[in-house]
Amino acid sequence: xxxxxxxxxxxxxxxxxxxxxxxxxxxxxxxxxxxxxxxxxxxxxxxxxxxxxxxxxxxxxxxxxxxxxxxxxxxxxxxxxxxxxxxxxxxxxxxxxxxxxxxxxxxxxxxxxxxxxxxxxxxxxxxxxxxxxxxxxxxxxxxxxxxxxxxxxxxxxxxxxxxxxxxxxxxxxxxxxxxxxxxxxxxxxxxxxxxxxxxxxxxxxxxxxxxxxxxxxxxxxxxxxxxxxxxxxxxxxxxxxxxxxxxxxxxxxxxxxxxxxx
Amino acid sequence: xxxxxxxxxxxxxxxxxxxxxxxxxxxxxxxxxxxxxxxxxxxxxxxxxxxxxxxxxxxxxxxxxxxxxxxxxxxxxxxxxxxxxxxxxxxxxxxxxxxxxxxxxxxxxxxxxxxxxxxxxxxxxxxxxxxxxxxxxxxxxxxxxxxxxxxxxxxxxxxxxxxxxxxxxxxxxxxxxxxxxxxxxxxxxxxxxxxxxxxxxxxxxxxxxxxxxxxxxxxxxxxxxxxxxxxxxxxxxxxxxxxxxxx
Numbered sequence: 001x002x003x004x005x006x007x008x009x010x011x012x013x014x015x016x017x018x019x020x021x022x023x024x025x026x027x028x029x030x031x032x033x034x035x036x037x038x039x040x041x042x043x044x045x046x047x048x049x050x051x052x053x054x055x056x057x058x059x060x061x062x063x064x065x066x067x068x069x070x071x072x073x074x075x076x077x078x079x080x081x082x083x084x085x086x087x088x089x090x091x092x093x094x095x096x097x098x099x100x101x102x103x104x105x106x107x108x109x110x111x112x113x114x115x116x117x118x119x120x121x122x123x124x125x126x127x128x129x130x131x132x133x134x135x136x137x138x139x140x141x142x143x144x145x146x147x148x149x150x151x152x153x154x155x156x157x158x159x160x161x162x163x164x165x166x167x168x169x170x171x172x173x174x175x176x177x178x179x180x181x182x183x184x185x186x187x188x189x190x191x192x193x194x195x196x197x198x199x200x201x202x203x204x205x206x207x208x209x210x211x212x213x214x215x216x217x218x219x220x221x222x223x224x225x226x227x228x229x230x231x232x233x234x235x236x237x238x239x240x241x242x243x244x245x246x247x248x249x250x251x252x253x254x255x256x257x258x259x260x261x262x
Numbered sequence: 263x264x265x266x267x268x269x270x271x272x273x274x275x276x277x278x279x280x281x282x283x284x285x286x287x288x289x290x291x292x293x294x295x296x297x298x299x300x301x302x303x304x305x306x307x308x309x310x311x312x313x314x315x316x317x318x319x320x321x322x323x324x325x326x327x328x329x330x331x332x333x334x335x336x337x338x339x340x341x342x343x344x345x346x347x348x349x350x351x352x353x354x355x356x357x358x359x360x361x362x363x364x365x366x367x368x369x370x371x372x373x374x375x376x377x378x379x380x381x382x383x384x385x386x387x388x389x390x391x392x393x394x395x396x397x398x399x400x401x402x403x404x405x406x407x408x409x410x411x412x413x414x415x416x417x418x419x420x421x422x423x424x425x426x427x428x429x430x431x432x433x434x435x436x437x438x439x440x441x442x443x444x445x446x447x448x449x450x451x452x453x454x455x456x457x458x459x460x461x462x463x464x465x466x467x468x469x470x471x472x473x474x475x476x477x478x479x480x481x482x483x484x485x486x487x488x489x490x491x492x493x494x495x496x497x498x499x500x501x502x503x504x505x506x507x508x509x
Contacts, residue, residue: 027381
């Protein structure tokens with residue numbers, strides 16, 4: 001009973017510490033680009049380079065003009081940042097917060113929120129650049145209102161996944177290595193730079209069971225000015241509920257242990 | 263506001279994982295054979311760092327934790343600070359607590375001394391205005407002068423100790439938990455720090471100090487707990503402890 005209270009207490013305390021992780025997240029983002037010339041524009045440059053390269057290559061492969069898929073690809077890569085690419089950070093979340101965890105009493109959820117807020121800042125910074133670029137190219141679209149629901153949902157899912165991966169990855173260091181290549185694999189099997197309609201038959205059916213694909217569409221479709229279809233919402237909320245139960249269970253069982261695993 | 267620290271039969275175990283135990287493959291393999299293999303192979307070593315420690319501190323107490331290296335002083339301080347949850351027993355803390363346990367912990371080495379003062383204040387959720395109003399006092403007490411504008415990585419160990427101690431004591435807290443890093447300061451600073459800890463009594467606060475410094479115990483503390491292999495071997499007033507040591 002005490003452990004269950006402790007698990008909920010951990011999350012509530014983490015939420016209450018919002019002023020602290022908002023401040024720290026911002027400071028650490030600024031510090032990351034300290035003494036660089038481009039500053040946060042490094043993130044943008046990265047996104048643009050990958051999106052242009054993929055559009056050129058896949059446009060040529062499919063025999064269409066590269067501009068045709070550019071908006072889809074660049075928003076796909078951007079959305080992937082909060083829909084899946086965070087996994088490699090998530091595996092290291094407690095290991096890299098180890099110093100802080102051993103000097104100050106903080107809830108586990110605090111470290112998750114801090115990591116995810118930094119991830120969100122990256123997303124927001126790239127989003128602004130994305131609109132500028134798409135606007136200049138005449139490909140821009142006004143985001144739909146669904147983003148206001150889907151974005152918090154996707155971020156909440158990301159926090160839960162991070163908690164679920166972060167705890168065992170602190171104990172078993174093989175998980176970090178596994179995640180590193182799993183993220184790369186997921187990047188290819190999730191429709192980020194290709195569209196599910198190009199993938200028919202059995203393979204398409206199997207790939208449609210990938211929850212990351214649905215979570216990704218929940219961010220991408222509104223950004224492209226379309227409403228996400230019902231199936232994405234169902235997968236999104238379903239994933240959220242299942243992950244919440246798993247994450248709470250793990251917090252109940254292992255919350256006190258994590259600091260000893262460092 | 264009243265504050266107190268109460269420990270009841272606190273026991274702390276460390277689990278030391280070897281490289282083998284940290285591998286997932288071994289864990290899965292061990293599941294298949296019933297999970298006994300670990301213990302048999304000694305992959306997880308359990309270290310009992312603190313065993314059955316109980317004490318009670320009230321307003322105005324200054325406790326010295328003494329003992330050899332590895333006797334469990336720092337582990338016990340970390341339990342009191344809430345960083346480690348004990349395997350058994352209860353820790354009951356009333357009042358706000360500040361801990362400065364590891365040397366240089368919580369400092370951002372790239373940032374300047376001033377930025378670090380603000381950062382420490384923010385970490386302890388102290389309003390910005392209050393932090394700003396104390397900066398002069400902190401710089402003054404730490405005697406860092408203009409060095410406070412330089413990155414902390416350029417500081418000596420003693421300068422860091424001064425800065426940390428000044429921050430720990432200048433921002434209000436009911437309970438102060440300090441480890442032996444204070445000794446990094448020079449004689450005049452140690453004297454100044456002892457005086458300040460002494461003045462905490464007037465404010466009805468509690469100080470818990472892990473130390474090897476005999477003089478520090480004598481000057482600052484009214485109670486002593488001596489640890490040996492995680493167990494209490496002496497608990498009582500400073501006078502009794504000194505009398506015992508002289509025999």
